[in-house]
Each structure stands twice: as C-alpha cells, then as structure tokens.
Amino acid sequence: MNHIRTSYRGLRTIPRLIEKKNSFFLKSLPRKNIHPLVINSLQHRCLHLKGRQEKPPSDSISISNTDDASNLQELKKKSKIQYFAKLTQTDDFKKKLTKYLIIIYAIFIYYGLTYMQKLYKKEKELVELEKKLESEGNDKLTLEEQLRLKEWKGELSYKERHQLFQIRYPELSATKGIDSALEAYDTTQFYDSVAEDYDKQINKEERFIGIKSKRKWVMRQATGDVLEVSCGTGRNVPYLKASDIRSITYVDSSLKMIELTRDRFKKKYPNFKNVAFVQRKAEDLVKSNESSQEGAPQMKYDTIVETFGLCSHEDPVNSLKNFAKLLKPNGKIVLLEHGRGDYQFINKILDKRAKPRLEKWGCRWNLDIEELLGESGLKIKKVSRSHFGTTWCITAMRAEDDVNDGNDVPLTEKYWGIKKQ
Ligand SMILES: C[S@@+](CC[C@H](N)C(=O)[O-])C[C@H]1O[C@@H](n2cnc3c(N)ncnc32)[C@H](O)[C@@H]1O
The missing domain is CATH 3.40.50.150 (Vaccinia Virus protein VP39)
Structure with missing residues (x-):
C-alpha cells in the first residue's frame, strides 16, 4: 500500500503549481507519497491545459463520483484526519457548512439582541429606582425594590438573593427554586x-x-x-x-x-x-x-x-x-x-x-x-x-483594628517615604 501523505493544503496548492509549470512536473512527482485521488485530479488539470480534455467540473472532489466516494471510504479507514481534510473539499460539505454558518449567525444575533435588551431594561429600572430613592428615601422603597436595586448594582448577598426569589416566585420557592440552603446541624x-x-x-x-x-x-x-x-x-x-x-x-x-x-x-x-x-x-x-x-x-x-x-x-x-x-x-x-x-x-x-x-x-x-x-x-x-x-x-x-497594620506599607512609602494623601 502506498503511504498516503495528502493534506488539505496539498490538495489545493499542488494543482495550481502544476498549472503554472507544465504537465511534465506531474511525472516527476514522487507518486508513492501522493494519494491516487490527488493524482487523478492533477491529471485532469494537465489534460485540460493541453486542450485534450474538458476541464473537470470543479476544483473540489465530489463524493457523488463513485470512485472518489470509495477512495474517501478507504481513506476513512486509514486516517481520520486526512479523511476529514478531504471531506471538507467536497461540494456537499461546503453547502452544508454555509447552511450551518447562517444558523450560527442567526443564533448569535438573537442572543446579542436579547442581551442588549436586558441591559437596556436594567439601566432603565436602575435609573428609576435611584430617582425614587433620592426623592422619597430608602423607607419608601418596598423590600423588593430595595433588593432589586442591590441586584442591579451587583451587591446582592446569597441570603438576599433567596429573599428576592421568594418574593418573586412564592409558589416556586416553597417547592424547589433556589431554596438550597441546607439546615445547619452539629456535625x-x-x-x-x-x-x-x-x-x-x-x-x-x-x-x-x-x-x-x-x-x-x-x-x-x-x-x-x-x-x-x-x-x-x-x-x-x-x-x-x-x-x-x-x-x-x-x-x-x-x-x-x-x-x-x-x-x-x-x-x-x-x-x-x-x-x-x-x-x-x-x-x-x-x-x-x-x-x-x-x-x-x-x-x-x-x-x-x-x-x-x-x-x-x-x-x-x-x-x-x-x-x-x-x-x-x-x-x-x-x-x-x-x-x-x-x-x-x-x-x-x-x-x-x-x-x-x-x-x-x-x-x-x-x-x-x-x-x-x-x-x-x-x-x-x-x-x-x-x-x-x-x-x-x-x-x-477585628473591626476595631487598623486594616493597615504596618505590614502593608506601600513601596513608595517604605523606600522613599512618600505617604499616600
Ligand atoms: C472538613 S473538616 C476540616 C478539617 C481540617 N481543618 C482540614 O483542613 O482538613 C471539618 C472539621 O471541623 C470540625 N468541626 C465541625 N463543627 C465544628 C465546630 N462547631 N467547632 C469546631 N470544630 C468543628 C469537624 O470535627 C472536622 O474535624
């Protein structure tokens, strides 16, 4: 069995190279290192250049061709990587790829828009709550509003998150929800x-x-x-x-x-x-x-x-x-x-x-x-x-102690005596 050393790049560059030179080059290629499928494609190109045969329908290898399909299957048994490299050149694959790319872009755009909408809503609610807090004071805010304000600011504690969840979904929190805090006991x-x-x-x-x-x-x-x-x-x-x-x-x-x-x-x-x-x-x-x-x-x-x-x-x-x-x-x-x-x-x-x-x-x-x-x-x-x-x-x-106990003196103060204002 010939040792196959074809790759995605090899498949694309070798034919172009040969087109530029001449078909003689093909004969001098070390065939034992090249897969028969590639040789086949190159021969087509060279013949086309010499005007003896019609140009093959496309650069890519179509798996509708039974020879190519069987070659692909053969390759699949030998090397998964080479098989995949070859598969990526088939028309079928390219068509599917375009379809999937369109789907991925659509999902990406959908989530992007949803995220922007959420940000906008958050910003709006935050401004309203802050306005209310400023004009009426903290006492006038309901517990939910106070918690919501903290949530938007990212200051909500674990316990408060529970509280907010219970306010929002009273029926759910009784059964499942995030009520995962376990009862403490003597271990x-x-x-x-x-x-x-x-x-x-x-x-x-x-x-x-x-x-x-x-x-x-x-x-x-x-x-x-x-x-x-x-x-x-x-x-x-x-x-x-x-x-x-x-x-x-x-x-x-x-x-x-x-x-x-x-x-x-x-x-x-x-x-x-x-x-x-x-x-x-x-x-x-x-x-x-x-x-x-x-x-x-x-x-x-x-x-x-x-x-x-x-x-x-x-x-x-x-x-x-x-x-x-x-x-x-x-x-x-x-x-x-x-x-x-x-x-x-x-x-x-x-x-x-x-x-x-x-x-x-x-x-x-x-x-x-x-x-x-x-x-x-x-x-x-x-x-x-x-x-x-x-x-x-x-x-x-302890709360009464100074956080800066002398061990954390900034370098500027330690070595040059420059104190922070
Ligand atoms: C997860 S182990 C950790 C042990 C050890 N400190 C380590 O790093 O591997 C928890 C330890 O805390 C002890 N423990 C549990 N409740 C305690 C309590 N209320 N007061 C003191 N020790 C307690 C347990 O007996 C156990 O040895």
Whole structure:
C-alpha cells in the first residue's frame, strides 16, 4: 500500500503549481507519497491545459463520483484526519457548512439582541429606582425594590438573593427554586464516625485541585500564640513552622479527629511543649473559656487559623464572632474555606450537589463566606479566590483594628517615604 501523505493544503496548492509549470512536473512527482485521488485530479488539470480534455467540473472532489466516494471510504479507514481534510473539499460539505454558518449567525444575533435588551431594561429600572430613592428615601422603597436595586448594582448577598426569589416566585420557592440552603446541624458525631478514613478519602480530591500550596499559605502566617480551630486530623501540621510560634492550641468538636492531630503533632514536634488540644465547638469557645476558668484571664491569640471548617459549623457566624473576641489587638484571622463561587453556573452545581456533599463530607459547601464574615462584624483585609471563586483565602481582623497594620506599607512609602494623601 502506498503511504498516503495528502493534506488539505496539498490538495489545493499542488494543482495550481502544476498549472503554472507544465504537465511534465506531474511525472516527476514522487507518486508513492501522493494519494491516487490527488493524482487523478492533477491529471485532469494537465489534460485540460493541453486542450485534450474538458476541464473537470470543479476544483473540489465530489463524493457523488463513485470512485472518489470509495477512495474517501478507504481513506476513512486509514486516517481520520486526512479523511476529514478531504471531506471538507467536497461540494456537499461546503453547502452544508454555509447552511450551518447562517444558523450560527442567526443564533448569535438573537442572543446579542436579547442581551442588549436586558441591559437596556436594567439601566432603565436602575435609573428609576435611584430617582425614587433620592426623592422619597430608602423607607419608601418596598423590600423588593430595595433588593432589586442591590441586584442591579451587583451587591446582592446569597441570603438576599433567596429573599428576592421568594418574593418573586412564592409558589416556586416553597417547592424547589433556589431554596438550597441546607439546615445547619452539629456535625460532631459525623466526624467521629469518619475520622479514621478521613485522610485517605480527602487526599485524592486535595491533590487534584492543588490545596497543598494554600495550606502552606495559611500556615506561613501563623505566628506568636496560635489557635487552630477545626483542626481535624492535623492536615496543616506538616506546614507549621514551630520556630515562628510561641504556642499553639488545637480545637475541634470531634474527639476522634483531634486525637489524630495530637498523634501527628507529637510525631513531628516531640519536644514542643507549648501545645494544647481542646475538644470544643468553636461556637462555645468564649463561653466555656469564661465559665471554666473563673477569674482567670481569657487566653488571647496573635493568629487564628481555620481551614475548611466554617462549612461544617452549626453556627459559623457565632464562631467567627468568638474568633474576634479571642484575638489580640491587631491579631489576624487566616481562613481557607470553600463556598459560593463567582459564577452562576458554578453556584447552581454547588446548590444541586449540596445535599450529597453534606452526606458525604459533613459540610455545606455553598455558603457565602463573605456574607458570613460580614454578619460576624469582622473586617476582611485580603481575599483571593480560586477554582471559579469557590476556594477562599482570607485574611481578616477585628473591626476595631487598623486594616493597615504596618505590614502593608506601600513601596513608595517604605523606600522613599512618600505617604499616600
Ligand atoms: C472538613 S473538616 C476540616 C478539617 C481540617 N481543618 C482540614 O483542613 O482538613 C471539618 C472539621 O471541623 C470540625 N468541626 C465541625 N463543627 C465544628 C465546630 N462547631 N467547632 C469546631 N470544630 C468543628 C469537624 O470535627 C472536622 O474535624
């Protein structure tokens, strides 16, 4: 069998080349590298040039010709790419392509116009609502109008989106709709039951989405007296730099999980003495601390870290409020969490898969993390998001602290003393 080396470009350029020169060129072509179909087409052209035969009907190869059709089928068996290249030259294909292109253009124009119409409607409603707000004040706006205004400005929170949906579609929201917020519950028993297999199960997922570097980022910031909440099996222990810290307190609601942290820590730092392991819910941290050590001053921390914990707390807002109370002035809270993403399509997937996720991992992965922080009164200093916005890396602080704690001095000020006005 001849080795076939034809291509789309080859098919178009070789005949032109030969037309310019003469048919002698055809004879000198290394035939074993050219498909018989091409040779056939070239011979037609050359004969036509010599005036011996009529010009073939078209440049392209028509599959109506039985020879060509069988050649195409032969080619299909040998190489799919070459077959497709040849197919694109057939009249039939070109006709179909024109038809499909027209359909694609029509769809494109339809969606473009719909989008423009939506933009126009949004702009009009926004102007009207702002006018009403200015002349009559916020109290005169109905709840729907207030939410709508926020929606158009892109300031609608997860909870408010629910509210707006319920106002707009009361019948629908009772049955399905976006009412995907799952009931919070105490996950202590759940984590006790999965503790042994937890690492084995989560390793694959974490490797796949590259969580290691994010854990490193969290633990790099752990300095001074550190509190790690929801420590789980101690997955952050390998990234802790013991020389950077004065003490570390591990907290988790599950006894089985925290025991695994203890084993991991003792193995890595057998001589580190300032370490404590506390089985407690984050929501009870402040209360229990106050009641159990009457008169004793409350321990405060320079850094509070938590990775993938808020999603499994019964009351994450209360936990965050406790973090604020447990923080020293200018202390920092470093969080690595998963929650709602930047895109609607992603959030739809998260909502849809929320229940199975809760059953498998004991976490509500569709919470709006920014909203939780806002409700707790904490101030976000830095936030960066990845995986379509579903993985959140946050540095937060108490509301009363200065966001610029001296670490974020602009370069111009640091090196040339030029202060921002
Ligand atoms: C998804 S695991 C994350 C574990 C670990 N931080 C990690 O990054 O792998 C959630 C952990 O939070 C703990 N947890 C759940 N609710 C809690 C609460 N209210 N207070 C403290 N810990 C809690 C669970 O026991 C579990 O160990």
